[in-house]
Structures are given as C-alpha cells and as structure tokens.
Amino acid sequence: xxxxxxxxxxxxxxxxxxxxxxxxxxxxxxxxxxxxxxxxxxxxxxxxxxxxxxxxxxxxxxxxxxxxxxxxxxxxxxxxxxxxxxxxxxxxxxxxxxxxxxxxxxxxxxxxxxxxxxxxxxxxxxxxxxxxxxxxxxxxxxxxxxxxxxxxxxxxxxxxxxxxxxxxxxxxxxxxxxxxxxxxxxxxxxxxxxxxxxxxxxxxxxxxxxxxxxxxxxxxxxxxxxxxxxxxxxxxxxxxxxxxxxxxxxxxxxxxxxxxxxxxxxxxxxxxxxxxxxxxxxxxxxxxxxxxxxxxxxxxxxxxxxxxxxxxxxxxxxxxxxxxxxxxxxxxxxxxxxxxxxxxxxxxxxxxxxxxxxxxxxxxxxxxxxxxxxxxxxxxxxxxxxxxxxxxxxxxxxxxxxxxxxxxxxxxxxxxxxxxxxxxxxxxxxxxxxxxxxxxxxxxxxxxxxxx
Numbered sequence: 200x201x202x203x204x205x206x207x208x209x210x211x212x213x214x215x216x217x218x219x220x221x222x223x224x225x226x227x228x229x230x231x232x233x234x235x236x237x238x239x240x241x242x243x244x245x246x247x248x249x250x251x252x253x254x255x256x257x258x259x260x261x262x263x264x265x266x267x268x269x270x271x272x273x274x275x276x277x278x279x280x281x282x283x284x285x286x287x288x289x290x291x292x293x294x295x296x297x298x299x300x301x302x303x304x305x306x307x308x309x310x311x312x313x314x315x316x317x318x319x320x321x322x323x324x325x326x327x328x329x330x331x332x333x334x335x336x337x338x339x340x341x342x343x344x345x346x347x348x349x350x351x352x353x354x355x356x357x358x359x360x361x362x363x364x365x366x367x368x369x370x371x372x373x374x375x376x377x378x379x380x381x382x383x384x385x386x387x388x389x390x391x392x393x394x395x396x397x398x399x400x401x402x403x404x405x406x407x408x409x410x411x412x413x414x415x416x417x418x419x420x421x422x423x424x425x426x427x428x429x430x431x432x433x434x435x436x437x438x439x440x441x442x443x444x445x446x447x448x449x450x451x452x453x454x455x456x457x458x459x460x461x462x463x464x465x466x467x468x469x470x471x472x473x474x475x476x477x478x479x480x481x482x483x484x485x486x487x488x489x490x491x492x493x494x495x496x497x498x499x500x501x502x503x504x505x506x507x508x509x510x511x512x513x514x515x516x517x518x519x520x521x522x523x524x525x526x527x528x529x530x531x532x533x534x535x536x537x538x539x540x541x542x543x544x545x546x547x548x549x550x551x552x553x554x555x556x557x558x559x560x561x562x563x564x565x566x567x568x569x570x571x572x573x574x575x576x577x578x579x580x581x582x583x584x585x586x587x588x589x590x591x592x593x594x595x596x597x598x599x600x601x602x603x604x605x606x607x608x609x610x611x612x613x614x615x616x617x618x619x620x621x622x623x624x625x626x627x628x629x630x631x632x633x634x635x636x637x638x639x640x641x642x643x644x645x646x647x648x649x650x651x
Contacts, residue, residue, distance in 0.1 A: 255360055255501075255504060255506075255551060256506070256551050256552070256553075256586070256621065256622040256623050257501035257505065257506050257507065257508070257551065257552045257553070257622065258349065258353075258506070258507050258508070258552070258553045258554075258555070258586070258618050258621070258622055259497045259498075259501065259508045259509075259510075259539075259552060259553070259554045259555075260331070260332065260349070260350075260383075260507070260508070260509040260510070260554075260555055261494070261510055261512055261536075261554065261555065261556040261557075262328050262331050262332070262371070262379075262509065262510065262511045262512065262557070262558065263511075263512055263513060263515050263532075263556065263557060263558035264326075264328065264374070264378075264379035264380075264486055264487055264511050264512075264513070264514060264515065264516075264558060264559070265326070265379065265486055265513070265514045265515035265516030265517070265558060265559075266326075266515055266516060266558050266559055266560045266561060266562055266574060266575075266579070267515040267557075267558040267561075267562070267579075267580075268515070268517060268521060268525060268561065268562040268572050269317070269561040269562070269578065269579050269580035269597075269601065270283075270284075270285065270561075270562070270564060270601040271285055271287050271300055271302075271521070271522070271525050271529075271572075272299065272300045272302075272303065272525070272529065272580060273299050273300070273315045273316075273317060273580040273581075273582060274315075274317040274580050274597055274601055275287060275288070275289040275298065275299070275300055276564075276599065276600060276601050277289055278599060279564070279599060279600050279601070282565055282566050283564045283565055283566070283600050283601070285521070285522060285566060286522045287300050287301050287302065287522070287525070288301050289301070290303075290304060290307055291307070292306075292307040292308070292310035293307065293308055293309060293310040293311050293591075294310045294311055294591040297310055297315070297591070297593055299315070300525075300529065302525055302526055302529030302530055302533060303529060303532075303533045304533065305533045305534060305536075305537035306533055306536055306537055306540075306582070308537070309537055309540045309541075309584075310590070310591060311590050311591045312540055312544070312549065312584045312585070312590040312591075313540075313582060313583065313584040313590055313591070313592075314582075314583045314584065314588050314589060314590060314591075314592040314593070314594065314649075314650055315580065315581070315582055315583075315592070315593045315594070316580060316581040316582075316583070316594045316595055316609050316614070317580050317593060317594065317595045317596055317597055317604075318578060318594065318595025318596060318597060318604035318605075318606060318607055318608050318609050319557070319561075319578065319579040319580060319581055319595075319604075319609050319610075319611070319614075320577070320578055320579075320604050320608040320609065320610060321610045321611055321612075322559060322560035322561075322576035322577075322579060322611075323336055323337060323576065324560060324574060324576035325337060325378075325559065326376065326378055326379070326516070326559065327378035327379075327381065327559060328378055328379065328381040328383070328511070328559065329345075329346075329378075329381070329384070330559060330611045331557055331558065331559055331611070332348040332349065332350070332381065332382070332383035332384070332509065333346045333347065333348045333349060333383065333384075333386070333615070334346075334349070334610075334611045334612040334614065334615030334616075334641075334642045334644070335611075335612070335642070335643075340386075340387065340633070340639075343386075343387040343633055343634055343635075344385075344386050344387040344389070344634070345384060345386040345387065346386045346387070346639075347384070347385055347386035347387065347388045347392065347631060348382075348383025348384050348385070348386070348394075348509075349383065349507055349615060349618065349619070350366075350367035350368075350369070350382070350383045350394050350506075350507035350509060351367060351383060351384065351385040351386060351388050351392040351393065351394075352388070352392075352619075352624075352631060352641055353366060353367065353506050353507050353622060353624070354366040354367045354392045354506070354507075355388050355392050355631060356624060356629055356631070357506060357622075357623070357624070359504065359506075360504035360505075360506065361456065361503070361504040363456050363457060364456055364457050364460075364503050364504040364505060365394070365395040365457070365505060366505065366506045366507065367383070367392070367393075367394040367395065367505070367506065367507045368394055368395050368396075368397065368500050368505050368507070368508050368509075369382020369383060369394035369395070369396050369508075369509050369510070370382070370396075370397065370490075370493045370496060370497065370508060370509065370510040370511075371487060371509065371510055371511035372398060372487060372488065372490065372511070373398075374485060374486050374487050374511070374514075375484075375485035375486075376485040376486060379485075379486045379487055379511055379514065380487060380511050381511075382394045382396065382509045382510075382511075383507075383509050387631075387633045387634050387639075388631065394507075394509070397461050397496075456503055456504075457503065459503075460496075460499045460500050460502070460503035460505075461496060461499070461500070463492060463495060463496065463499075466495065466499075470495070470538075470542075471492075471495065473534075473538040473541070474491045474492065474494055474495045474534065474535050474538040474539075475491045475531065475534045475535060475538075476490075476491055476492060477489035477490050477491035477492070477531045477535065481524075481527045481528075482513075482514060482517075482520075482523075482524045482527060482528065483513075483514050484514055484516075485514070486511075486513065486514025486515075486516065487511040487512060487513055487514055488513070489512060489513045489527075489528055489531045489532070490510075490512065491531060491534065491535035491538075493510045493512070494510070494512075494535040494536065494538070494539050495535075495538070495539075495542075496508075497510060497539070498539055498542050498543070498548075498552075501548070501552050502546070502548070506622065507622075512528075512532060512535075513528040513531075513532070515528065515558055517562065517571050517572055518567070518569060518571040518572075518573055519567075519569035519570060519571040520569070520570055520571060521562070521566070521570060521571045521572045522570065523570075532556075536554075536556065536582075539554065540584060540585075543585055548585075549584075549585050550585070550586065550587045551585075551586065551587075552585045552586060553583070553584075553585050553586025553587075553588065553617075553618050553621040553622070554583065554584050554585050554586075555581060555582070555583050555614060555618065556581065556582040556583070557579070557580070557581035557582070557614075558579065559579075560574060560575060560576040560579050561575045561576070561577070561578050561579035561580065561601075562574065562575045563575045564600045564601045564602050577602065577603050578597055578601070578602070578603055578604050581614065583614075583617075583650070586618070586621035586622075587621055587651070588617070588621070588650040588651065589649065589650050589651070592649060592650065594607060594609060594647065594649045594650070595607040595608065595609055607649075609647065610644055612642040612643050612644030613642075613644040613645065613646070613647050614647070615641070615642045615644070616641075616642050616644045616645050616646045616647070617646040617647045617650050617651060619641055619642070619646075620646040620651060621651075624641065626640065626641045626642050626644070626645065626646070627645070629641060
C-alpha cells in the first residue's frame with residue numbers, strides 16, 4: 200500500500216502529525232515489499248548484468264484457465280466418430296491447408312500471422328497456471344520458493360524499459376479458484392520481482408488527485424528535514440543512497456505514464472468496439488470472466504514499455520455443456536484476439552510483441568453424458584503470433600481421435616524458450632541465481648526451430 204498522508208501520531212513535542220510518506224507495494228503479489236526495496240533490486244540487477252533498458256520487446260501471455268478443448272478449437276477431427284468429433288466443423292483459413300474451429304472465423308482470416316501448436320505435452324493435470332507462466336512443473340524446486348515465472352525472470356534480467364513503468368504486469372482479476380488468476384509467481388527471486396497488479400491496493404494510490412499531489416511536496420519536505428538529522432550520524436553514506444532511490448520511487452508515483460496506459464477512455468470508441476467487452480459474462484462460476492478489454496489493456500501496456508503482461512481469459516473447465524461454452528467463449532476470444540493482431544500490425548509492433556494463447560491441459564476426446572469433455576493432460580494446443588515467429592504455421596499433430604501427439608511433441612519449456620528468444624534472452628546463455636547462489640536455467644528446453 201502507498202501511504203501518502205498516513206495516520207496521525209503524537210510526537211514527543213506534543214504536536215500531532217501524520218506519519219511520514221510510505222511508498223509501498225504498488226499492488227505486487229507479496230503486498231509488503233517496499234517500492235524503495237524494489238528499486239534497490241532493479242539497481243542491483245543493473246550492476247550484476249550490466250543491462251537496463253533495451254529496444255522494446257514484449258510478451259503477452261493469455262491464459263485460458265480450466266483447460267480449453269483443443270479438438271474444438273485448433274485441432275478438429277471431422278473424420279472421428281460423432282461422440283468424439285463433437286458439434287463443430289472445421290473452417291478454412293487464410294493459409295491454404297490450415298483449418299481451425301468454426302467459432303474462430305476472424306482468427307482464420309488472419310492466420311498468416313499465427314502459428315498453431317497441436318501437440319503440446321507434459322501437462323501435470325492440475326488446475327493451475329504455473330506451467331503456462333513459467334514452463335516448469337508446479338513442484339520444481341518448491342523448497343526454494345519455486346521457479347520464477349517468465350515475467351519475474353524478465354524483470355530480474357532486463358529490468359524496466361522506463362523507470363516509471365513496471366516491467367511485469369498481471370491483469371487477471373481475482374477468481375474463486377485462486378490458481379486460475381495466478382499472474383505468474385516470482386518464485387525464488389522473491390517479492391521484489393512480483394508483478395504489478397492494477398486492481399491491487401496500490402493502484403488507487405497512483406491516481407493522484409490535485410489535493411493529494413500538493414501534499415507530496417509537504418511530505419517530501421518533512422522527510423528532508425528528518426533525514427538531515429540522520430545524515431549527521433551516517434558515516435557510510437547509506438542514507439544518501441537511499442535518498443536517491445526514494446526520489447526514483449517518488450517519480451513512479453507522480454508519473455502519469457502508467458495510469459494513462461491503464462485508461463481505456465483514451466482509446467477511440469471505434470477501437471474499443473473492435474475489441475468488444477466480452478460481456479455478458481457466461482459460464483464464469485469460480486473462474487475468470489471473458490474480459491476483452493484486458494486484451495486492449497495489454498496492448499496499451501506494452502506500448503507504454505511493459506515487457507511482460509499476463510491475463511486470464513474465461514473459464515474453460517467444460518465438464519458439461521462444452522459446446523455452448525466454446526460458442527460463447529470462443530466467439531468473444533475470436534473478436535478480441537483478432538483486434539489485437541490488427542492493432543499490432545497497424546502500429547508496427549507485430550515483430551516485437553509475442554502473444555501466446557493457451558491453457559493448462561486439453562480435454563478428453565470422448566464427449567461425456569453431460570455434453571462435456573473432461574480433463575486430458577496427455578495433449579493440448581496453443582495459438583501464437585507476433586514476435587517475429589513464422590506465421591501460417593502448424594506444429595505437430597495428434598492421432599485421428601485427438602488422443603495423443605502423433606508428430607512432434609512440444610514441451611511447455613520449448614514454447615517459453617521461444618518466447619525468451621523473442622524478447623532478447625538466450626535460454627542457453629542467460630540464467631538466474633537462486634537463494635543458494637547457484638545458477639538456474641530459465642527453462643530446460645531450446646527454442647522451437649519451426650517458429651524462429
């Protein structure tokens with residue numbers, strides 16, 4: 200929490216004053232990590248890696264929590280028996296020979312920009328986002344706090360592109376089933392590399408009204424008077440260094456760049472209409488709503504300098520009414536994703552921003568008695584575009600019934616290695632240091648040659 204004015208306290212001179220300015224967590228996951236500490240971490244990162252800002256590359260990770268049905272979206276099986284192929288028909292795309300589900304006609308018309316993975320394997324079967332946020336299994340080095348998500352790793356290795364804009368933002372709204380709104384954890388890197396959450400407690404404090412803004416100078420002056428006393432007893436210069444970081448933290452608070460990026464009212468009505476709202480929210484239950492506006496926010500955030508944006512879109516756990524759910528979620532996703540593709544192309548960002556759309560596992564080939572599909576970790580699918588990947592591409596194949604990967608199984612780590620490569624990090628050369636001082640690989644796989 201960012202406390203600008205704070206509660207009143209009585210001091211030894213008998214004068215009641217508000218407590219000193221406290222610049223807090225800015226909505227990061229841990230909630231208790233101080234913004235000045237965060238800037239310390241970024242300062243240390245620059246010292247150890249010699250890197251700060253770079254040419255803007257970014258990743259948008261769209262998590263379809265619940266396990267989207269691959270055979271109703273990207274890998275239809277029209278020649279399978281009726282109790283397996285389901286209700287949807289394949290449709291032709293912009294690229295000859297590639298077909299996808301009928302609920303995605305707008306994506307089909309933009310297939311030259313897209314790559315489809317039909318043979319994603321290695322899912323652990325849990326209803327969580329960890330593999331889709333990090334490329335690692337949920338229990339990997341859990342004793343140290345677990346593996347960092349891509350957003351946390353990129354924050355650690357590359358830092359922010361702009362001092363007033365966080366490197367890693369998580370847009371997922373809180374869900375009743377918590378793991379479906381996991382924006383990506385910092386793992387063993389610690390809370391200083393957790394994501395910024397716009398709906399966290401820090402966001403309201405960033406929206407400074409004039410009255411509050413005028414008080415900042417008052418608080419700052421009070422801090423300076425207090426710190427002048429402390430400097431007299433500081434023999435090693437630590438206070439002076441802290442002052443510099445506090446000044447930077449003040450700059451984050453007073454900058455309007457992040458707040459403006461999160462303000463959709465700055466977009467034209469025409470642009471907002473292209474994305475849609477995703478309402479009414481259907482089949483949400485304990486999962487995420489279909490917030491199409493988050494896709495537009497993601498584009499605005501990477502334009503502002505955010506390196507990694509994650510979001511959770513819909514609740515795809517279709518044990519019942521699978522086809523009704525896909526008609527609803529699929530049509531809304533089709534609208535939002537196609538608008539995002541168009542925006543990235545029109546703004547000249549398509550080669551710099553990588554987007555991945557996927558879930559934690561696939562769903563059963565056979566349809567159950569509730570017209571649903573159950574959990575199927577054996578194989579899943581994914582859609583990617585941007586970041587310089589080869590569009591108009593299909594990687595891998597499943598057997599006739601969509602049960603398992605028949606050609607070119609793809610691990611989660613391979614997808615992340617490709618994403619890391621697109622953002623300027625070489626998985627073979629860059630590493631993270633864990634709490635024991637040992638180097639840890641970003642992922643254990645290599646980038647996909649089919650896509651780069």
